[in-house]
Amino acid sequence: QVQLVESGGGLVQPGGSLRLSCAASTSGNIFNFYVVHWYHQAPGKQRELVATITTGGSTHYADSVKGRFTISRDNAENTAYLQMDSLKPEDTGVYYCNAELNTKLSYWGQGTQVTVSS
Numbered sequence: 001q002v003q004l005v006e007s008g009g010g011l012v013q014p015g016g017s018l019r020l021s022c023a024a025s026t027s028g029n030i031f032n033f034y035v036v037h038w039y040h041q042a043p044g045k046q047r048e049l050v051a052t053i054t055t056g057g058s059t060h061y062a063d064s065v066k067g068r069f070t071i072s073r074d075n076a077e078n079t080a081y082l083q084m085d086s087l088k089p090e091d092t093g094v095y096y097c098n099a100e101l102n103t104k105l106s107y108w109g110q111g112t113q114v115t116v117s118s
Contacts, residue, residue, distance in 0.1 A: 002107045003027050004097050009112035017085045022109055024078040024098030032075040034099040038082045042093040087116045
């Protein structure tokens with residue numbers, strides 16, 4: 001019904017930047033009803049919530065990324081973003097987008113790999 005596709009990952013040096021995109025494959029005006037989350041899953045670790053943006057545009061961040069990451073959304077384009085600056089090796093992992101209508105209905109993307117390494 002709603003497909004999410006993440007993109008923008010890649011290899012970057014410590015201190016560098018990447019911008020991840022989460023594009024919802026849907027037409028019309030429905031994406032704006034979803035809360036969007038970005039999750040990070042480091043190798044061998046549990047998936048961790050790193051950023052959230054509500055339908056009203058309020059943002060929330062994990063302590064580990066505060067001041068470095070910025071979540072945003074463009075409802076007209078059905079896309080959410082995660083701007084990642086001052087990247088650290090511990091940011092390495094797969095980043096997943098999740099669009100949540102409520103606790104019983106949400107959609108996951110397939111993830112995009114980010115590698116921060118010298």
